[in-house]
Amino acid sequence: xxxxxxxxxxVDDDTQFHQNLRNSSLKQRFEFESARNTDEMxxxxxxxxxxxxxLLDLDLHNNExxxxxxxxxxxxCRRFPEIPITVVTRDGKPSTVVDAMRRGARDYLQKSALxxxxxxxxxxxxxxxxxxxxxxxxxxxxxxxEKTSQEYPFIGExxxxxxxxxxxxxxxxxxxxxxxxxxxxxxxxxxxxRYLHNQGMRSNAPFVGVNLSAIDKNMLESELFGHKKGSFTxxxxxxxxxxxxxxxxxxxxxxxxxxxxxxxxxLLRFLETRLIRPIGWDKDVQLDVQxxxxxxxxxxxxxxxxxxxxxxxxxxKAMVIEIPALRSRKDDIPLIIRHYLRQQGQEEGLIPNxxxxxxxxxxxxxxxxxxxxxxxxxxxxxxxxxxxxIDPECLPKEIQEFIPGTSFQSQGDNSPQLFDIKMxxxxxxxQEAILVLSRIEEVFKQYEGSGVKKKVAxxxxxxxxxxxxxxxxxxxxxxxxxxxxxxxFPKISSAYKKYITNNISENKFGK
Numbered sequence: 001x002x003x004x005x006x007x008x009x010x011v012d013d014d015t016q017f018h019q020n021l022r023n024s025s026l027k028q029r030f031e032f033e034s035a036r037n038t039d040e041m042x043x044x045x046x047x048x049x050x051x052x053x054x055l056l057d058l059d060l061h062n063n064e065x066x067x068x069x070x071x072x073x074x075x076x077c078r079r080f081p082e083i084p085i086t087v088v089t090r091d092g093k094p095s096t097v098v099d100a101m102r103r104g105a106r107d108y109l110q111k112s113a114l115x116x117x118x119x120x121x122x123x124x125x126x127x128x129x130x131x132x133x134x135x136x137x138x139x140x141x142x143x144x145x146e147k148t149s150q151e152y153p154f155i156g157e158x159x160x161x162x163x164x165x166x167x168x169x170x171x172x173x174x175x176x177x178x179x180x181x182x183x184x185x186x187x188x189x190x191x192x193x194r195y196l197h198n199q200g201m202r203s204n205a206p207f208v209g210v211n212l213s214a215i216d217k218n219m220l221e222s223e224l225f226g227h228k229k230g231s232f233t234x235x236x237x238x239x240x241x242x243x244x245x246x247x248x249x250x251x252x253x254x255x256x257x258x259x260x261x262x263x264x265x266x267l268l269r270f271l272e273t274r275l276i277r278p279i280g281w282d283k284d285v286q287l288d289v290q291x292x293x294x295x296x297x298x299x300x301x302x303x304x305x306x307x308x309x310x311x312x313x314x315x316x317k318a319m320v321i322e323i324p325a326l327r328s329r330k331d332d333i334p335l336i337i338r339h340y341l342r343q344q345g346q347e348e349g350l351i352p353n354x355x356x357x358x359x360x361x362x363x364x365x366x367x368x369x370x371x372x373x374x375x376x377x378x379x380x381x382x383x384x385x386x387x388x389x390i391d392p393e394c395l396p397k398e399i400q401e402f403i404p405g406t407s408f409q410s411q412g413d414n415s416p417q418l419f420d421i422k423m424x425x426x427x428x429x430x431q432e433a434i435l436v437l438s439r440i441e442e443v444f445k446q447y448e449g450s451g452v453k454k455k456v457a458x459x460x461x462x463x464x465x466x467x468x469x470x471x472x473x474x475x476x477x478x479x480x481x482x483x484x485x486x487x488x489f490p491k492i493s494s495a496y497k498k499y500i501t502n503n504i505s506e507n508k509f510g511k
Contacts, residue, residue: 006128007031007050011041012057012088017111024117030124038072051083052128055109058089058100070099077104084131086124106131154188154195155339156332160324168192171319172200178271180256180316181294183323186369189294192323193252202290205249210242213255220263222279231280243276243287250290256316257297257308267291268312326364326371333360336368340375351378351390354431358392362399374399392435430485433478437489440475444491453495 008030010018018034026032033048035041037060045051054076058069069087076085084106089096097108107127109120154165171177179196181189190209197207215223222232226241242251259267270276271291275284293316302308326333334356338348351359364370374396381394392400440460447455457463457471475496479486486493486500493500 005029006052006124007033008053008055008124009033009035009041009044009051010055011035011038011060012055013037013060014057017057021117026117026121026124029121045080051080053124054080054083054085055124056085056087056105058087058096070103073100073103073105082131084127086127153339154191155336156329157335158329158331160329161332164192164321164323165195167321168196169199171321172196175201175290177290178316178318179292180299180318180320181292181323182299182320183294183296184325184367185296186367187323187325188368189323190252190254191368192321193250193292193294196292197250202249206246207250207252208242208246209252209254211254213258217260220259221266224263225266225276226278228278228280235280239278241276241278243270243289244278244285246289247287248289250292252292252294254294255296256293257295257299257302261309264309264312268309268315271312271315326367327362330360333371336371337375340372344379346379349389350382352431354435355390355392355395357432357435358395358399430482433482434485436474437478437485437492440471441489441491444495 006029010021010032012018012034013036015036018032018036021027021032033044033051035044041054056069056072056076060068069089073085073087076083085104086107086109087100087105088109088111090111100108107123109123154161156162156165171179179193181192183189193209194207197203210224212220222235222239222241224242226239226244227235229235229238253267266276270287270289273284274288275286277284299308299313299316303310303313337351337356337359341348341350359371359374366373377396378390378394382390385393387394440456443456443459444452446459453471454463457469460471462470462474475492479500483500
């Protein structure tokens with residue numbers, strides 16, 4: 001005897017109907033539980049989990065009004081979306097079937113004196129397995145979406161990013177809107193495109209991202225639109241192409257400014273007709289694909305230079321969203337760093353405030369991509385240097401050289417290195433004082449001659465009424481607390497030699 005595979009809750013006030021099901025050949029494949037009214041139905045659903053299907057009689061309570069059963073369907077679907085509903089009644093009117101399906105029923109069976117339970121059993125199996133496959137697919141899609149959200153999180157709470165997120169959410173409601181994302185290399189244009197995808201009606205459909213500049217120009221048409229086997233040399237198999245892979249979903253074309261005129265024409269045709277023609281085909285293929293493009297180039301200038309078609313540019317710029325450079329959203333830098341540290345299983349406090357300040361002051365020409373690579377590099381340097389935390393010596397050389405005071409080497413012949421003592425051995429306030437002096441020292445190196453203090457103060461935005469009062473005050477404050485640090489800053493010590501040697505605690509600096 002075949003093993004019982006599925007458990008069905010039968011909701012019907014007809015006792016004979018329950019007996020007929022249990023005594024039929026269906027008992028070899030299905031386990032039936034009975035509920036003769038809505039109270040019993042609710043109790044069974046609460047107390048006995050694991051039902052695979054609800055067989056619901058529409059003529060409950062000996063009531064010829066089928067709306068009694070119909071009215072139960074929406075609530076059952078809401079409470080138990082994983083359990084399909086098959087309605088059964090003596091009423092075979094098409095309007096009843098349509099109404100039941102509209103309310104959420106998956107299938108419909110009609111009672112009759114000559115009904116075949118074998119056919120019913122086949123219908124039960126198909127309904128249960130169809131929903132099971134749908135549920136599995138939804139789980140796969142949700143798992144993929146969750147993984148994608150973790151891999152491509154749109155991190156940022158700064159005003160520019162909050163506004164962009166709001167815009168993307170609104171734009172996602174129009175599934176045919178062509179979107180152009182602009183911004184420097186590494187700002188996160190693909191992250192923004194995936195955020196748009198996850199927010200919209202196409203979130204359960206494919207997202208296909210393509211970096212056009214990374215594809216051989218001779219193969220670009222084939223990669224995008226596909227080809228037929230034998231249509232050109234080395235075409236040894238049919239290729240679907242990225243457009244068809246993205247059907248019903250979103251296709252992101254990154255570095256759109258790098259494509260040649262032929263591809264521009266084909267892309268323009270698709271935007272106007274939603275048709276493509278793979279290489280070697282003799283007919284068009286119609287697709288439902290939303291196009292998101294991205295570029296670091298100024299397309300308007302490319303049009304003026306004759307490198308980009310004006311008509312295509314007009315189609316692409318229906319909705320332009322510029323992703324700001326990292327240096328213009330510095331408040332988001334700690335958030336991005338902490339997220340990456342969590343991803344690597346590292347403590348968020350691994351980077352002290354003094355080092356975080358350096359990272360926030362850096363201009364990041366490579367933007368988020370450079371920031372993430374830098375954090376990865378610093379984590380490795382920390383291990384190599386044997387540090388407990390990431391101190392400034394763990395910074396990449398280009399950041400040490402770029403930011404004032406982060407070269408960490410004093411210029412005097414016999415002066416000590418700035419960080420002979422580990423940064424994590426110093427109090428946080430002292431670390432911050434070192435960084436303040438480091439920046440000032442670096443700027444002093446850039447100026448010589450008379451009026452140097454005024455020039456340094458102006459360069460550091462520490463001048464007041466054209467004088468160096470604020471610079472003098474800052475150095476006085478630091479010296480009073482940490483006079484031992486000044487041996488590592490020869491330029492500052494030289495500029496204020498007179499006052500340092502006479503003890504500058506009186507806060508009287510020359511102008």
